[in-house]
Amino acid sequence: MALAFDEYGRPFIILREQEQKSRLRGLDAQKANISAGKAVARILRTSLGPKGMDKMLQSPDGDVTITNDGATILDQMDVDNQIAKLMVELSRSQDYEIGDGTTGVVVLAGALLEQAERLLERGVHPIRVAEGYEMASRIAVDHLEHIAQKFEFDAANIEPLVQTCMTTLSSKIVNRCKRSLAEIAVKAVVSVADLERRDVNLDLIKVEGKVGGKLEDTELINGIIVDKDMSHPQMPKQIQNAKIAILTCPFEPPKPKTKHKVDIDSVEKFQTLRLQEQKYFDDMVQKCKDVGATLVICQWGFDDEANHLLMHRNLPAVRWVGGVELELIAIATGGRIVPRFQELTTEKLGKAGLVREKSFGTTKERMLYIEECANSRAVTIFIRGGNKMMIEETKRSVHDALCVARNLIRNNSIVYGGGSAEISCSIAVEAAADKYPGVDMLSGPLQMLSKLSLWHLRRTVDYNPLKQFLQLNLNKSRKTTPTVGLTVMMLGQMTCVSKMCLKL
Template sequence: MASAQGQFLAFDEFGRPFIVIREQEKRARVKGLEAQRANINAARAVSNLLRTSLGPKGMDKILVSQDGDVTITNDGATIMEKMDVKHQVAKLLVELSQSQDNEIGDGTTGVVILAGALLESALNLLDKGLHPLRVCDGFERACAIAVKHLEATSQELDVFANNNELLKKAAVTCLCSKVVSNRQNELAAIAVEAVLDVADIKRKDVNFEHIKVEGKPGGSLEDTCLIRGIVIDKDMSHPQMAKVVKDAKIAILTCPFEPPKPKTKHKLEISNAEDYRKLYEQEQQYFVKMIEDVKNSGSNIVICQWGFDDEANYLLHANKLPAVRWVGGVEIELIAMATGARIVPRFSELSSEKLGRAACVREIGFGTTDDKMIVIEGCANTSAVTVLVRGGNKMIVDEAKRCLHDALCVVRNLIRDSRIVYGGGCAELMASLEITKVVDMEPSIEQYAMRGFADALEDISNALAENSGLNPIETTTWLKNEMKNDPSKRYGVDCNGVGINDMKELNVYESLQSKVQQLQLATQVVRMILKIDDVFAPSEYS
């Protein structure tokens, strides 16, 4: 067996040569502080990428997929999801952003920036010789102090007072940093109405399955509207069918309008006109029987998961049965839930008990374009709502849908827990000052990690100041001094006014639940990263 440059020439049992490549030489083992530093630097690279997208003055990112699809957004969860991250530890920050999005729906950029700041602080402590586990313990103790202080200083609001004005302001705070900020007031009002329509106020619960966000390019953002019902991106199967059906009795079918097909192999030969006529009559009997089954059930509109040919379409129109075809499975289930219908797999099983009820089913058009949609309003079983988003192109519509999702989540969170903290970096600075007070009385070595946690919390106000064109160190120092001198004030970075202001007077606030989740998730992920001290992977990993 000969060897050269990590390759081995071997022979099989027939004497044929083949090359064995030593993969081991392409792999590197990184241990101890070197591994931790490599992991922290990789995670910080991801965090620094999002840093410029924080706040109302944050910059947008343009993301181009492998297929050439372009996405322009400053939504942290979307940026992290579409990034092609190779480093396994950096992927933890991607999962961190997704966890925040799944649990809260907002704060996805802030939680990644906070995790990056904590990792930078941890790296300084590790370089000074502090053990990683002592750093983790100190961070967790500081996180507990911060959460406790925020809960104690949070303010509980009557979110339904003054015609839900406080809910609208919370949604505006969420939308002011988005692409749709020029229409933030209108979209905030739509988000509040949508959530309140489906919310169970007594149980403080919101079922997001009853809120659907649909987009349709070709209009302008101000055309976005709330429809109290379900909207599906389909039209009537025949252009001459009725466009409006009042007091609709809906039959939902998962079987096609066509003659049954034999399950065995078959061959049919037609040699003369008589045979063709018999075949045509047999087919007509199938179609007529299907139409009779639908009419006998009492249905006055049909929604079918499959398509049907021109013959079935003509017979449905002739019998004054409006129909919608090629409706997706998810939409079929949503319509069935909302209208109380049963999904029917065979025409023979149709009955009046399995029909859904709705006040109105109508087809709507959009200006001079051929685009049409079906609206189902006044559903029997639920108050399902749909937000119909309009925009000049698909990219704007997609970004508006993402922005509305965040606003809906913010309103939902305040209904669940009406306690709030103030934005603009105010909550983080308050927690930082509280941790600094406790650290001075801490006798253990964890005090260095706790002080590092407090310093990391200042990074949020630093990032907001940087993105607003202010001096971050000068701005954060002034804020801390003012809050020390007057603890009743809630000072923060006023990004829109470009300066420093009282966030309480400006009504810039966010859910306490969201802020607590950010602190806890970031601390957990940092602990996971710091505990990795031995990496055996391809050399490019480091």
């Protein structure tokens, strides 16, 4: 190591070991990048399938997270390699667009990289590999659209949606309550969905949690839950037929926007200032009373004198409510958010049949329930659990179930699982090898890709993967049906498994 100086006299260090390092080029660079991508996929492989294992993650602050959600695992991993970061972004995009399948998409990408490495070792040009993958992808997508079946349901018959969400929750840590959680998720999605336009706005579904109780105590509230309580302990805890003033302006006297100050040099001047502030508070409270408000929800805090005056005027109030929660309250109650007191009118008040404050356990923690709202399209899923870690994992699981139900409402086309769709796509790509130049060299690797995914899927259910794959491939070759796949106990028709699940 040597110390040198630049033309401005700033010192910098020369590392002699740096001269011994060489830049990777060509096949070596490609193999290094592929190795980084495969390493990320290898980490997630054990979390795939009906018996996939959970990962225990510890943050730099010491917080522990236990989950098998691929997006959460990768989001909390400390990844430095740029190719590995692309895999993380892939999982994040899958979670943002679809909401589920974050583990499977990374494992699939890792398998594609593994097959690409073999092609590169055989001397195939990287551009040629990419073009072949793109062409094979189009063939597979077209084949999936061909073998897809329509998923029929309506608002009166949500059982098919419930069964699908139960499948999503089967691999989660909350699978012992998958029936109740699936019903809650489906009812929440149907409540906010426009089935005629096939549109679902998940922003209208708020997922809240509180430590305590059992997982079975999780409930769906047709309204909004706010993690706040009344601003004064002597205010009423329950309000019937509430008319709510939703404010984003501070409940305090206006402050001058200058750097000047007021000097008070006598008791009379101080008394005058106090009376003026008291009159300002009195006018604000009277304004709320005149428009007919029976509850005030404010984004900002209250001055102590204003809070005391609200209590004496019998006007319950809630302070420090977040902006997102204010929007949900406005949507649910049909009210308007008021940015200035001068704009507060009777028409802008929200309406709710019942507003109540609820306490939990022996602690002082309380939450505000806003129920029987004018617009029932805003709902809340309230999760209970023994600890914070369980609450957070349940939130992630419920989010996956919500996204699955939303996706089925938007597009009701389905393909069967158990590896049946993958094997069917592999056979379709192999059959198209004679028609499309460039696909012929990929038909073999893509067949190996389907074998790889099924191999690992079978390992997660503790059975011999090679024997089952060979039998499955033989059945696929003899039959043209795209529904033959692997179940947890045996090889069979996925349609039969679906019918059996619907009967349970």
